Amino acid sequence: MATTSETNATQPAGRITLLHGLLLLPVTCVVYGRAARFAVITLHDRVNVADNPRFDPVTVSGLLEFWQVPYQALYVPVTYTWFGLLATIAEQPPTADDPEHLQAEIFHLGNLLLHCGGALLAYVLLAQLFAHRGAALLGALIYSVHPLHVESVAWITEAKGLLSALFSLAALSASLRFAMSTRRAAWWGLAASGLFLAALLSKPSAVTLPMIVLLVLSVQPNARHRRAVVLMAGWLVIAAILTIATKSQQADGHIEHVPPLPARALVAIDATTFYLQKLVVPWPLCPDYGRTPAAALGDHLLWLRVLAPLAVLGIALAVPARRLAVVAIGVFFLALLPTSGLVPFGFQNYSTVADRYACFALLAPALLAAGLLARSWNKTSIVAASVWIVVLASISFVQTGYWQNTQTLFARTLVVNPRSHLSCEKLAAVARRSGDIAQAIDYLTRAVAIKPDSADLHNKLGDALFRAERFAEAETVFRCSIELDPHRKEPHFNLGTLLAHQGHFPAARAQLQTALEIDPHYTAAQNNLRIVEELLRQQAAEN
Numbered sequence: 001m002a003t004t005s006e007t008n009a010t011q012p013a014g015r016i017t018l019l020h021g022l023l024l025l026p027v028t029c030v031v032y033g034r035a036a037r038f039a040v041i042t043l044h045d046r047v048n049v050a051d052n053p054r055f056d057p058v059t060v061s062g063l064l065e066f067w068q069v070p071y072q073a074l075y076v077p078v079t080y081t082w083f084g085l086l087a088t089i090a091e092q093p094p095t096a097d098d099p100e101h102l103q104a105e106i107f108h109l110g111n112l113l114l115h116c117g118g119a120l121l122a123y124v125l126l127a128q129l130f131a132h133r134g135a136a137l138l139g140a141l142i143y144s145v146h147p148l149h150v151e152s153v154a155w156i157t158e159a160k161g162l163l164s165a166l167f168s169l170a171a172l173s174a175s176l177r178f179a180m181s182t183r184r185a186a187w188w189g190l191a192a193s194g195l196f197l198a199a200l201l202s203k204p205s206a207v208t209l210p211m212i213v214l215l216v217l218s219v220q221p222n223a224r225h226r227r228a229v230v231l232m233a234g235w236l237v238i239a240a241i242l243t244i245a246t247k248s249q250q251a252d253g254h255i256e257h258v259p260p261l262p263a264r265a266l267v268a269i270d271a272t273t274f275y276l277q278k279l280v281v282p283w284p285l286c287p288d289y290g291r292t293p294a295a296a297l298g299d300h301l302l303w304l305r306v307l308a309p310l311a312v313l314g315i316a317l318a319v320p321a322r323r324l325a326v327v328a329i330g331v332f333f334l335a336l337l338p339t340s341g342l343v344p345f346g347f348q349n350y351s352t353v354a355d356r357y358a359c360f361a362l363l364a365p366a367l368l369a370a371g372l373l374a375r376s377w378n379k380t381s382i383v384a385a386s387v388w389i390v391v392l393a394s395i396s397f398v399q400t401g402y403w404q405n406t407q408t409l410f411a412r413t414l415v416v417n418p419r420s421h422l423s424c425e426k427l428a429a430v431a432r433r434s435g436d437i438a439q440a441i442d443y444l445t446r447a448v449a450i451k452p453d454s455a456d457l458h459n460k461l462g463d464a465l466f467r468a469e470r471f472a473e474a475e476t477v478f479r480c481s482i483e484l485d486p487h488r489k490e491p492h493f494n495l496g497t498l499l500a501h502q503g504h505f506p507a508a509r510a511q512l513q514t515a516l517e518i519d520p521h522y523t524a525a526q527n528n529l530r531i532v533e534e535l536l537r538q539q540a541a542e543n
Contacts, residue, residue: 021123055087075246078201079160114162119144121169132374139370145393147282151355154403161359167199179223205338210235268340270296273305286416332364421450455485489518
């Protein structure tokens with residue numbers, strides 16, 4: 001891979017390169033721009049932003065709390081600080097027509113801004129690597145409009161992935177300048193290190209960035225590799241310290257199925273094959289593919305999926321541009337590694353794979369495309385790349401529309417993955433808020449049929465049945481929830497409330513007391529228990 005000279009990287013020509021890259025912005029805005037009018041999605045958007053108590057109102061002390069301790073079992077203070085800054089702009093007085101105190105549009109525009117910045121940085125980086133502005137522009141367009149980005153851009157919560165990708169691209173660009181420069185190298189190294197730290201504090205999956213930097217630099221003949229190795233070793237130390245320091249403060253989420261390490265390696269390879277497929281054929285897409293570790297390991301075609309990455313690597317080694325192809329593959333694999341399933345994480349209860357996990361990994365196809373175009377810049381290659389960009393942009397435009405609100409998103413998800421109990425649960429919540437309890441019961445019944453071992457789903461179904469005054473059914477479902485997970489406080493509370501409603505006060509008291517044994521600070525259980533005990537005293541006095 002050829003690079004620009006140091007003069008071109010630091011003199012006014014660099015500004016011309018950036019202006020050339022501004023052609024990315026209108027395309028990116030056309031593809032994703034309508035997401036700015038979308039609503040809050042009830043998939044972590046409420047807990048992270050809309051109903052976050054630290055944003056009602058935003059205060060300096062509230063923002064500082066994000067830097068002191070993890071929030072929602074995740075230490076990403078840069079992301080929450082970004083949300084806080086947007087919340088100061090988004091504040092509005094709630095009304096009957098719009099009860100939200102934060103405008104969702106501001107956060108969606110924030111995501112679009114971050115992605116536009118990432119696309120520009122991808123262009124700058126590719127121009128650095130290949131010294132060819134046209135090839136860099138087409139490569140950056142592939143990065144910008146690829147449909148795997150839709151989830152990150154259209155989902156408010158995934159600002160963390162966009163922030164991490166933005167800082168990672170900037171850190172990679174600064175690292176190249178650090179390794180290639182004879183002047184101001186220390187400043188570039190310091191800047192790159194700060195950007196890497198910002199990427200880590202936006203989303204921990206940036207932990208593999210040091211290896212990606214070394215991989216890209218390995219094919220830069222003029223790079224000072226020893227200098228780069230020392231810097232990357234420092235980055236790894238920073239990442240290790242930060243991981244250890246924050247992990248001890250974070251509560252481990254309940255992961256239903258954690259395979260042994262050899263099986264996790266198979267899960268990781270299976271995930272890699274999935275992303276390779278979606279890279280080439282990015283359709284259909286949804287937020288829940290149901291590809292859990294158990295589902296992956298139970299696939300009778302797993303052996304074939306395991307061979308797919310090896311086949312891709314074999315092809316890369318056989319083509320004339322094999323050095324470029326191997327580097328691109330390495331970048332792709334390393335970017336995906338933290339969320340591949342080797343290390344268990346909470347969302348694996350639903351799926352190991354998700355579009356958002358490929359956010360930074362999409363640099364790989366952009367890198368490969370820009371490198372090939374720089375080697376063979378002719379009418380045929382330009383037309384082929386342009387057609388592919390139009391196809392990707394069209395798919396992304398359509399896919400973005402599905403993220404309009406919770407209803408459209410999860411209705412579409414059920415079309416793609418009919419076994420998505422997550423979608424049934426979210427659609428039930430939408431139905432319940434609209435007052436359609438019967439439809440909520442239908443969705444929750446379907447969810448329980450898909451995942452019969454879920455105490456949480458049984459509890460939610462019982463609550464819906466209770467609200468529909470189907471008391472006998474509700475009691476049966478609550479007891480099933482308790483049987484599945486006796487240490488869950490909510491079904492004990494709900495069953496106690498139901499029994500009290502039916503006048504079975506001694507049994508109700510026992511359930512409410514159990515809920516308080518699990519959580520002594522459970523205010524709702526405390527209040528209901530006081531009411532039940534008062535009613536028992538009245539009964540005793542009457543007798």
